[in-house]
Amino acid sequence: MGSGDMMGQSPYDYVVVGAGTAGCVIASRLSERRDVRVLLLEAGARDATAAMASPWGFLGFDPSSLWLGVSAVQAGTGRVADVLRGKALGGSSSINGLYHLRGHRSGYDEWPGLGVPGWGFDDLLPYFRRSESTRSRDGSTRGADGPVLVAPVPEPHPLATAGVEAAVHAGFTRADDITGGLETGFGWSDMNLPGGVRQSASDAYIRPFLDRPNLDVVTEATVQRLRLIAGRCTGVEYSVGGEHLSVGSAEVVLTAGAIGSAHLLMLSGIGPARHLGEHGIDIVADLPGVGSHLQDHPMAGVVYEASRPVPFLPANPPAEMMGLLYSGPAATRPDLQVYVVAAPLPSAWGQVPASGYSIAFSAMAPHSSGTVRLADADPASAPVVDPGYLRDDRDLEVMRKGLAVARRIGEADAFADWRKQEAVPGSGAIGESVDEFIRRATGPYFHFTGTCRMGTDADAVVDPANLRVHGIAGLRVADASVMPFIPSANTNATVYAIAERAAELLG
Ligand SMILES: Cc1cc2nc3c(=O)[nH]c(=O)nc-3n(C[C@H](O)[C@H](O)[C@H](O)COP(=O)(O)OP(=O)(O)OC[C@H]3O[C@@H](n4cnc5c(N)ncnc54)[C@H](O)[C@@H]3O)c2cc1C
Numbered sequence: 372m373g374s375g376d377m378m379g380q381s382p383y384d385y386v387v388v389g390a391g392t393a394g395c396v397i398a399s400r401l402s403e404r405r406d407v408r409v410l411l412l413e414a415g416a417r418d419a420t421a422a423m424a425s426p427w428g429f430l431g432f433d434p435s436s437l438w439l440g441v442s443a444v445q446a447g448t449g450r451v452a453d454v455l456r457g458k459a460l461g462g463s464s465s466i467n468g469l470y471h472l473r474g475h476r477s478g479y480d481e482w483p484g485l486g487v488p489g490w491g492f493d494d495l496l497p498y499f500r501r502s503e504s505t506r507s508r509d510g511s512t513r514g515a516d517g518p519v520l521v522a523p524v525p526e527p528h529p530l531a532t533a534g535v536e537a538a539v540h541a542g543f544t545r546a547d548d549i550t551g552g553l554e555t556g557f558g559w560s561d562m563n564l565p566g567g568v569r570q571s572a573s574d575a576y577i578r579p580f581l582d583r584p585n586l587d588v589v590t591e592a593t594v595q596r597l598r599l600i601a602g603r604c605t606g607v608e609y610s611v612g613g614e615h616l617s618v619g620s621a622e623v624v625l626t627a628g629a630i631g632s633a634h635l636l637m638l639s640g641i642g643p644a645r646h647l648g649e650h651g652i653d654i655v656a657d658l659p660g661v662g663s664h665l666q667d668h669p670m671a672g673v674v675y676e677a678s679r680p681v682p683f684l685p686a687n688p689p690a691e692m693m694g695l696l697y698s699g700p701a702a703t704r705p706d707l708q709v710y711v712v713a714a715p716l717p718s719a720w721g722q723v724p725a726s727g728y729s730i731a732f733s734a735m736a737p738h739s740s741g742t743v744r745l746a747d748a749d750p751a752s753a754p755v756v757d758p759g760y761l762r763d764d765r766d767l768e769v770m771r772k773g774l775a776v777a778r779r780i781g782e783a784d785a786f787a788d789w790r791k792q793e794a795v796p797g798s799g800a801i802g803e804s805v806d807e808f809i810r811r812a813t814g815p816y817f818h819f820t821g822t823c824r825m826g827t828d829a830d831a832v833v834d835p836a837n838l839r840v841h842g843i844a845g846l847r848v849a850d851a852s853v854m855p856f857i858p859s860a861n862t863n864a865t866v867y868a869i870a871e872r873a874a875e876l877l878g
Pocket residue numbers: 388389390391392393394412413414415455456457458459460461462463464466467468469470471472592593594595626627628629631632635816817818819850851852860861862863864866
């Protein structure tokens with residue numbers, strides 16, 4: 372095995388594992404300090420592909436830019452679900468749906484009560500603002516000079532416009548800034564699409580600084596496990612092109628995403644002791660919460676056959692408007708998302724029309740959760756992912772409300788010029804089949820969080836004060852996996868804020 376250590380000294384102050392949304396922010400901010408030496412390791416390739424730049428690129432990603440996989444069979448849906456994550460410089464921000472949304476403040480304001488004092492909305496606000504740059508919003512709550520350039524799409528798709536009009540006609544509030552975390556209702560989301568081209572976390576935070584002498588970025592480098600000696604993390608073992616290497620570091624920051632970070636901890640002996648023991652892994656720290664509390668937003672859609680051709684606008688993403696609602700009077704915070712997609716979403720319920728559009732809905736405060744577990748002790752084996760979609764019947768109830776809202780909007784006059792018929796689930800009353808439809812049609816939204824959550828209880832994995840892994844020196848986790856509860860929005864903007872804060876905590 373080769374070694375990156377020099378004369379017993381760690382060559383790096385920080386090794387950051389995984390150049391996704393969080394890893395790009397953290398490596399970039401740390402290397403702003405000239406006295407700090409940073410190594411950023413990423414399993415994916417360095418160069419962005421043409422598909423990554425395009426808002427519709429997700430239709431044609433090279434499989435090499437993805438960690439492809441399927442979940443365990445989901446008790447709540449009866450099927451496996453796709454488990455996708457980005458594998459590239461920029462990670463999932465290089466392949467995601469481009470929505471830039473904060474969750475509603477009420478969601479973050481529940482975090483301190485979950486054992487993470489100092490992580491409410493007002494605490495996160497400076498970091499949301501630091502990460503972003505937007506010109507058209509309220510400067511008192513939104514950022515003006517951050518690296519991530521966000522704005523609504525300049526010319527919305529006519530179906531998205533119909534969606535906002537239909538929602539307002541159906542009685543829902545018109546939101547001025549649905550991205551900001553302070554409003555509910557329907558409006559235009561900000562997108563990571565300056566000039567009609569995707570801006571990933573690597574575009575914003577790493578590519579402009581690749582010539583920094585104190586920042587090394589090594590791509591196609593897959594970390595196998597952590598180096599751990601006497602309760603301290605001293606570096607990582609990784610492979611590049613079949614060669615096994617080892618590098619020392621004063622600190623290691625795990626930013627391999629909610630699935631990758633939990634996987635690496637368990638491969639290294641940090642996790643639920645009994646589970647690790649089953650795979651013959653020596654226990655370094657018995658942290659039962661590693662890999663638990665995996666959350667995603669369950670998502671389904673109503674699909675309409677269009678009465679006329681749906682324009683393909685290559686500079687617009689498939690979805691650009693957004694609604695955030697309370698599912699009912701009992702909801703303590705906005706827990707339902709509804710949005711229009713200018714394309715027929717595939718559905719496990721039945722055939723979708725060639726020309727159509729969809730109204731998607733998703734439970735934003737899911738009660739269901741699941742796990743990431745080892746298939747075996749081989750780092751090359753994909754972990755077993757069970758997001759637990761619809762495991763808890765309360766999520767089914769929110770999805771029923773979502774279906775009703777989506778249909779109410781879809782039936783509104785604003786869609787009269789577009790709607791031929793509801794194709795999925797079908798315009799006839801589906802009566803008692805509603806639950807069956809929801810279970811069959813529900814799939815992933817790819818907002819994986821929570822597997823190394825902050826807290827101080829027995830199930831918590833990292834300390835909320837400094838993101839250190841409990842019981843291990845020199846090791847932090849600072850990505851989507853540390854969230855104590857999934858926010859009420861697509862997760863990328865929240866990961867940017869967490870990572871901005873992490874970079875400060877590491878200082
Ligand atoms: C298909 C899809 C669509 C999405 N759409 C949206 C959207 O529209 N809006 C939104 O807000 N959010 C969206 N998300 C979610 C959002 O992109 C993620 O929440 C966010 O990017 C997670 O950031 P992260 O840093 O935690 O992980 P990631 O960005 O996933 O980064 C993890 C990185 O670690 C690397 N890695 C993992 N294991 C190893 C290893 N062993 N060695 C080396 N490197 C490793 C990975 O290759 C990856 O680059 C979407 C996600 C997906 C997958």
